[in-house]
Amino acid sequence: xxxxxxxxxxxxxxxxxxxxxxxxxxxxxxxxxxxxxxxxxxxxxxxxxxxxxxxxxxxxxxxxxxxxxxxxxxxxxxxxxxxxxxxxxxxxxxxxxxxxxxxxxxxxxxxxxxxxxxxxxxxxxxxxxxxxxxxxxxxxxxxxxxxxxxxxxxxxxxxxxxxxxxxxxxxxxxxxxxxxxxxxxxxxxxxxxxxxxxxxxxxxxxxxxxxxxxxxxxxxxxxxxxxxxxxxxxxxxxxxxxxxxxxxxxxxxxxxxxxxxxxxxxxxxxxxxxxxxxxxxxxxxxxxxxxxxxxxxxxxxxxxxxxxxxxxxxxxxxxxxxxxxxxxxxxxxxxxxxxxxxxxxxxxxxxxxxxxxxxxxxxxxxxxxxxxxxxxxxxxxxxxxxxxxxxxxxxxxxxxxxxxxxxxxxxxxxxxxxxxxxxxxxxxxxxxxxxxxxxxxxxxxxxxxxxxxxxxxxxxxxxxxxxxxxxxxxxxxxxxxxxxxxxxxxxxxxxxxxxxxxxxxxxxxxxxxxxxxxxxxxxxxxxxxxxxxxxxxxxxxxxxxxxxxxxxxxxxxxxxxxxxxxxxxxxxxxxxxxxxxxxxxxxxxxxxxxxxxxxxxxxxxxxxxxxxxxxxxxxxxxxxxxxxxxxxxxxxxxxxxxxxxxxxxxxxxxxxxxxxxxxxxxxxxxxxxxxxxxxxxxxxxxxxxxxxxxxxxxxxxxxxxxxxxxxxxxxxxxxxxxxxxxxxxxxxxxxxxxxxxxxxxxxxxxxxxxxxxxxxxxxxxxxxxxxxxxxxxxxxxxxxxxxxxxx
Numbered sequence: 121x122x123x124x125x126x127x128x129x130x131x132x133x134x135x136x137x138x139x140x141x142x143x144x145x146x147x148x149x150x151x152x153x154x155x156x157x158x159x160x161x162x163x164x165x166x167x168x169x170x171x172x173x174x175x176x177x178x179x180x181x182x183x184x185x186x187x188x189x190x191x192x193x194x195x196x197x198x199x200x201x202x203x204x205x206x207x208x209x210x211x212x213x214x215x216x217x218x219x220x221x222x223x224x225x226x227x228x229x230x231x232x233x234x235x236x237x238x239x240x241x242x243x244x245x246x247x248x249x250x251x252x253x254x255x256x257x258x259x260x261x262x263x264x265x266x267x268x269x270x271x272x273x274x275x276x277x278x279x280x281x282x283x284x285x286x287x288x289x290x291x292x293x294x295x296x297x298x299x300x301x302x303x304x305x306x307x308x309x310x311x312x313x314x315x316x317x318x319x320x321x322x323x324x325x326x327x328x329x330x331x332x333x334x335x336x337x338x339x340x341x342x343x344x345x346x347x348x349x350x351x352x353x354x355x356x357x358x359x360x361x362x363x364x365x366x367x368x369x370x371x372x373x374x375x376x377x378x379x380x381x382x383x384x385x386x387x388x389x390x391x392x393x394x395x396x397x398x399x400x401x402x403x404x405x406x407x408x409x410x411x412x413x414x415x416x417x418x419x420x421x422x423x424x425x426x427x428x429x430x431x432x433x434x435x436x437x438x439x440x441x442x443x444x445x446x447x448x449x450x451x452x453x454x455x456x457x458x459x460x461x462x463x464x465x466x467x468x469x470x471x472x473x474x475x476x477x478x479x480x481x482x483x484x485x486x487x488x489x490x491x492x493x494x495x496x497x498x499x500x501x502x503x504x505x506x507x508x509x510x511x512x513x514x515x516x517x518x519x520x521x522x523x524x525x526x527x528x529x530x531x532x533x534x535x536x537x538x539x540x541x542x543x544x545x546x547x548x549x550x551x552x553x554x555x556x557x558x559x560x561x562x563x564x565x566x567x568x569x570x571x572x573x574x575x576x577x578x579x580x581x582x583x584x585x586x587x588x589x590x591x592x593x594x595x596x597x598x599x600x601x602x603x604x605x606x607x608x609x610x611x612x613x614x615x616x617x618x619x620x621x622x623x624x625x626x627x628x629x630x631x632x633x634x635x636x637x638x639x640x641x642x643x644x645x646x647x648x649x650x651x652x653x654x655x656x657x658x659x660x661x662x663x664x665x666x667x668x669x670x671x672x673x674x675x676x677x678x679x680x681x682x683x684x685x686x687x688x689x690x691x692x693x694x695x696x697x698x699x700x701x702x703x704x705x706x707x708x709x710x711x712x713x714x715x716x717x718x719x720x721x722x723x724x725x726x727x728x729x730x731x732x733x734x735x736x737x738x739x740x741x742x743x744x745x746x747x748x749x750x751x752x753x754x755x756x757x758x759x760x761x762x763x764x765x766x767x768x769x770x771x772x773x774x775x776x777x778x779x780x781x782x783x784x785x786x787x788x789x790x791x792x793x794x795x796x797x798x799x800x801x802x803x804x805x806x807x808x809x810x811x812x813x814x815x816x817x818x819x820x821x822x823x824x825x826x827x828x829x830x831x832x833x834x835x836x837x838x839x840x841x842x843x844x845x846x847x848x849x850x851x852x853x854x855x856x857x858x859x860x861x862x863x864x865x866x867x868x869x870x871x872x873x874x875x876x877x878x879x880x881x882x883x884x885x886x887x888x889x890x891x892x893x894x895x896x897x898x899x900x901x902x903x904x905x906x907x908x909x910x911x
Contacts, residue, residue: 133177133227137184140174140220143167150672157679159660162198163672166191170220177224180231188224192217202661208783208823212664212671290877290884292343295387295452296709297874299523300589303711305875308836309884314909315838315851315861321885321908323866324365326352328902329383336870337891337902338707338829339387339452343876345402347418350904351385353891355408359421362878362885365906369421373408373432379444379748381467383409386520386707386871387452389460390418391484400424405460405484407449411435413462415487428487435462438492439475440509444748447475451707454530456523456562458484461530463517466538468580469758469767470745472545474538476509477516479530479558481565491565493558495549501565513538513546515554519707520586522602524616529559529568531589531602531616535582536574539760541690541730541767543576544637551576555583557604557612559619569619573606575641578634578689580701581607585709592622593717593794603712605705608686609654609723611791612647623649623796631684635732637764640689651791651798653723655699657685664782665774666812674780677772681729690730696772698781700728702895708830708872711839717793718854720831720839722804724786725824726779727772733757738766776812784824788831788841790854800857805844809868814897826896830872832886842869842888845896849873849888849905865890865905868898883908 148167155161169191176184195217203209290307297303310318329335335353341360342349347368348360355375359368377383389405402418413435415427423431439447446467454461459481466474481490491501496511504510515534522531534557537543537550546554555574560567574581585605592601592613602616613622625647632640646652663678665671682688683696690697702724711720733741738757745761746753758767772780779785789801803824810825811817829843838860839852847868851861865888873888887906892899 130231133231136223136227137174137177141171144171144174146669150676154676159675159679166195212668216668292874292876293390295340301522301586301709302588303831303872304713304833306835307875307877307884311836312853312860317909318861318907319910321906322365323903323905326902326904327354327356329353335383336893337889338871339385340872340874341887342390344390349388349404351388351406353383355385357388357404357406357416363880371416371421373414375408376410380409381445381753384450386450389453389455391455393485405453409448411447411449426486433487438503438510442475450518451520454521454523455484456525456530457528459490459562460484461521463521465518466516469539472762473512476511477514478510479517479532479560481562493560493565493567495553514550519584522587522589524589528562530562531587532558532560533583536577539758540580541578541758542760542763542765543578545763555581557583557587571614571619573612575644579697584707585705588710588712589616590712590714594622605710607701607704608699609704610647610652611650613650623647630687634689635692644687650796655686658698662781666778670774670776674774690732690767692732694729694731697728697730700726702726706828711831711833713833719791719793720833722786722788722827722843724826726785727781729770729772731768732765733768735764777814778812786824786827802857805846809846828893829870832873840873840886845898847899866903867892867901868896
C-alpha cells in the first residue's frame, strides 16, 4: 500500500505538518544568523530538516515521519553532547520535539484508524517507540532537575563538635548574632530530629510604607532582655513581645521621604552603658534614610535626651550640599568599644561629585563626633575645615560593618568609587580602596590595614557583605581570621590583625582592553586556597530559555556581544558581565558554625548586559542625573555625569524576561574550613513563584532562583534560610544539605533569620521578616513571622 492514504485529507495531520513547517522556519532563519556569527549550525540544519518533514507530512508521505525521527535522534545526541544530563539545560533543547512528537503520534494514529491501513498501522509502531524514548528522556531530565543532591567533598562523619563551645544565653543582641557576624546560635532545642514539627507561633504586621516608596524588609530582629527590636520599611523602630509579637512601643522618626528612592532598614543596634541605670542605660541606636541617627530608651522607646540634639544626630554634617536622596543609611549600626561606626549609602551612578564614603565614629552615649577616616585626608581624623567637605565621590560602606571588641578594630567593607562603570576620573586613593575591606582603629579612626578584592572596579563589584570573624584553622593552629565574601563568589580569608591572606591568594591575568580613555587592571586577585563559587566562563552552550526560540535568541545575543570571561570591561558594543552585580554573596554574608568549623553560604549567578554610551550620544538621549522633584531616576542608565560615558545597563534576559544563562541562579552550600573543601552545594529554591514575564509557573521543581538574604546556623546542626524569589522558608541539615522542613511565607523573606529562647514558655523561636522584594517580584507585605515547636 502506498504512503498516500485513500481516506482523503486529514485536517489534524495537515495542522501538524503546518506546525512542523512554521517551527522549522522559525529555527532556520535565526539559525542562519547564528551560524554567520560563528555559532552552532544545529538550528539551521534542524530547522530546514523539520520544515522538509512538514512538507512531506502534508503530502502524507511516511518519509516525513522518518525524517522527524532522524531529527529527533540528532537533537537528543546534540543536546546530550552540549549539556550532558543537566536537566534544566535539556529542557529548551528537547521540549519542542516532545510536543511535536506527541502531535505526530496522534495524527498518525488517527490517520491509520481512518484508513484501516495495515501499512500505516504497522508504521505507527515507530512512533510508539519514539514516544517511549521521549518519556525516558523526560524521566532522565526530571531526575537531573529535581533528583537528590549528594554531599560533595567529605562524608558527614568528617565533622565533629569542638570541645570548646559556649553555652549561649538564648538572646540575639546584634544583627549578625554578635559583632563577629557569624549568624550562629548555640541553641539546641530545635534539632534535625524535630524541626519538621515547627509550627507558626505568631505573625504580625510591622507597618506598610508610604505609597510610591521602593522598599523591602531586610532587618534581622534583635532579642535582648525579653524584648524583640525591629525596624520597618518606614524606618520606624518597634519593640515587640517575643512570645506574641505584640507591639510594646513604636518610634516614628518622621522621615522626610522626598527624594528617597530606596527605603531600607537592615536592623538596629542595642547598647548598654557600663555602670549606668535608669533612662537610656540600655538604648537602641537606629538610622533613618534621611541621614539621621537616633538613640532610644530600650524599655520605653523615648528619645535619649543626652544623645545629640533631642536624641538625634544629623549625619549630613561635613557631607556638603547634596541633592535629596543622594546620601542615606541602610545597614544596622555597629558599636565597638562604645563607638558607633557609621558608613553610608549613596545613589550610585549619577555623577562624579556624589557624597563622600567617609567612615565616622560617634560616641554611643552622647552622640558626639569622635573621629573620621576620610581616605582623601588620611592623617586628619577631625571634621573638615569650615567651608570644606569630606572627600567627595570616594568608595562608601553601605554593607554591614563588623567589629572586634578585643582588638578595637572595625572591619569596613567598601564599594567602588562613584560612578560605577568608569575609573579614569578616580584619584589614586580611590583606586587603592575601591572594593577593599579596611581595618580601622575604633579609638582613633586610624587605618590599620586594607585588602583589595577587585582592582579598579568598573563592574559594580562592591564588597557588599560583612566580614565574618573566625578562629581560622591553619596547619600552625587557629589564627584570628576574617572571611570576606564578595559579589564575585570568591571568599577571601585574611589575618584580622594584619590583613595578610591566610590561604593561598594569587593574581591572575584579566581582560584589560577598555574603551578609549579608560585603563583596566591587567590582573585580579583570587583566593585559590578556598573553594570558588564564582562564575565559570560562559559559552554559547550555556545560553538558556524556556523554549528553543528564546534560547536561540540568547545565543545570537551572546555571539553578538563582547565577552572575554570574568572582568570583561564594558565596551561600546553590548557587553556581558558575569558575574553581574547581583552575583555571588550579597549584604547578609555567611553563617559560620565555630564549633564544627563550617561555613554556610548562599550565592547568586546572574549576568548583566551593559554598554558604554559616549557622552554626546547620552546627551542626545536626554540622560541626566536624578534630581528630586524635577528629574526622575533613569533606571536604564548609569548617568555618570562628569565622565565621557554613560552606561546602558540591564540584566541579560530574553524577551520573555527569563535569564539567558541556564539555572541555577542561586545556590546554597557548606564549606569545611579545616579541610577547605565543599561538603555539599545545591540549587536554592524552586520555580513555583517564577516564570516568563514574572508570572508564577506554580511548578515546585528545584532550579535555584535568585535569592537575596542570608543563613542562620545552629549548634544543633541546622541551617535556616529564606532569601529566594520563591516565598518559602527552609531548614536544612547543616552537614548533609538534606531538606528537613519548609513553610510558605506570605511574601519573599529577604532578610537573614534569627533565633532566640524565651524563658516564659521555655521555647526556642525562629523569626524571619517577609516583605517580598521589588527586584524579584516576590510579593509585597510587611510581616514578621515566628515559628516554634508545639507547646
